[in-house]
Amino acid sequence: MxxxxxxxxxxxxxxxxxxxxxxxxxxxxxxxxxxxxxxxxxxxxxPAYPDYNRERSLYVQRVTLKNTKEGWINSNSASYNFVKKYVSTLKKPEKIAFYTSGTNTNAYVNNKKILLEVKYTNDLYWEVASFDFLSGKAYTKRQIDNAERVAIISDRTRKAYFGDQQDVVGKNIEVDNVNYRVNGVVRGVPRTNRHFQAEVYLPYTVSKTGYDDQGVMGNFSVILLAKSAADMPSIRAEYQKMVDKIPVDKEYDKLYAHADTPWEDLSRRFFGSDDSVGFGxxxxxxxxxxxxxxxxxxxxxxxxxxxxxxxxxxxxxxxxxxxxxxxxxxxxxxxxxxxxxxxxxxxxxxxxxxxxxxxxxxxxxxxxxxxxxxxxxxxxxxxxxxxxxxxxxxxxxxxxxxxxxxxxxxx
Structure with missing residues (x-):
């Protein structure tokens, strides 16, 4: 039939x-x-390269100050002071990585300008993410503390700057008129992964703009990595308790700095508010x-x-x-x-x-x-x-x- x-x-x-x-x-x-x-x-x-631990990660990307009476709002990324003075005191996360949003700068080779996106990170950034190192290795905490001018570059940057050379570890790359020694080369990350995508990664201590600001707003984001997904509720609770204790400037009466998953961040930005996730x-x-x-x-x-x-x-x-x-x-x-x-x-x-x-x-x-x-x-x-x-x-x-x-x- x-x-x-x-x-x-x-x-x-x-x-x-x-x-x-x-x-x-x-x-x-x-x-x-x-x-x-x-x-x-x-x-x-x-979860995708190199963010394979996304299911047990919480991301802190914005700090918002509000004056609920006057309707004033000031929102930006977190400052190094916010990360060092407050976030670093958390005990429950297995690891705390922080990094800056990508900034575009220029490099020149053979009279040719190359546009590069640069991220400044701490050492745990390389442990939270699972980058595929094609050569070399990540810079260490000691190198960061000593403000050594070392760099991790993507394979696309290696090709654009060094041509067909494969072994470039130890060679110098000039970024924004400063020479850095290549410490490692990683497989590139697509631009859709804004937490980990860059052409050049540098220690945060070599940043020209400085990182010793005293406020809560700056250019840093944070990743809180839990030992397992089951630990995430307790990390949220500890984090929120920490945020509630942060003093607020006189002009404002509310401070928001959410630790969200990617889905929560997306829904909060477009469908929710600082007081609600808006997932429903x-x-x-x-x-x-x-x-x-x-x-x-x-x-x-x-x-x-x-x-x-x-x-x-x-x-x-x-x-x-x-x-x-x-x-x-x-x-x-x-x-x-x-x-x-x-x-x-x-x-x-x-x-x-x-x-x-x-x-x-x-x-x-x-x-x-x-x-x-x-x-x-x-x-x-x-x-x-x-x-x-x-x-x-x-x-x-x-x-x-x-x-x-x-x-x-x-x-």
């Missing part, structure tokens, strides 16, 4: 090629957007957007399917006249529609692979390699099945209601 339905479905698709093209394009295009977006979001938000609101908004995005091609398929039904009304009338039940006709039409949507889904999967391959090969975002995993494929097939059911139920019901005599009169 299913084999016959499949043959009928293929015959119907070949009969009206324009409607078939519109249907398949709507399904495949929608799935391509959903699946590639999911792959990108998964790459950005899931983010879930509702994203779900509503996806529902609307998927609903549009579904409505399009409903309209196309109704048109197809009216064209096949004579066929339906003949089948009813020869004893075919409404249930049989509805079942046949739903199977045909599911076959159509699954075919569109397969095309969408192929398109997704092609789009991701082109994106990876383009070098638009260096070191970023997207991929479709089994969960994304399962989601795609589920969406296809959902398309088939949703877009086929109403047209099938309309078909089952057709009167035999009226159907036979339609030409």
């Amino acid at each position: 299913l084999k016959n339905y499949f043959k009928i479905a293929i015959a119907v698709l070949r009969r009206r090629k324009f409607f078939t093209f519109i249907s398949l394009f709507g399904i495949s295009f929608t799935l391509t957007i959903v699946m590639t977006s999911t792959a990108l979001l998964e790459n950005v938000m899931s 609101k983010m879930l509702v908004m994203v779900s509503a957007f996806l529902l609307l995005f998927l609903l549009l091609p579904t409505i399009n398929l409903v309209n196309i399917n109704i048109t197809r039904i009216m064209e096949r009304s004579s066929e339906i009338g003949v089948r009813k006249a020869f004893g075919a039940s409404s249930r049989t006709l509805v079942y046949q039409f739903l199977v045909e529609n599911i076959i159509l949507t699954l075919l569109g889904g397969l095309i969408g999967i192929v398109f997704s692979y092609v789009v991701i391959y082109i994106f990876n090969q383009s070098g638009y975002t260096p070191d970023l390699n997207l991929s479709l995993n089994f969960s994304v494929l399962a989601l795609g097939l589920f969406v296809c099945l959902l398309f088939g059911l949703l877009s086929g139920v109403y047209p099938a019901w309309r078909m089952s209601r057709l009167n035999v005599v009226s159907a036979l009169k339609v030409r």
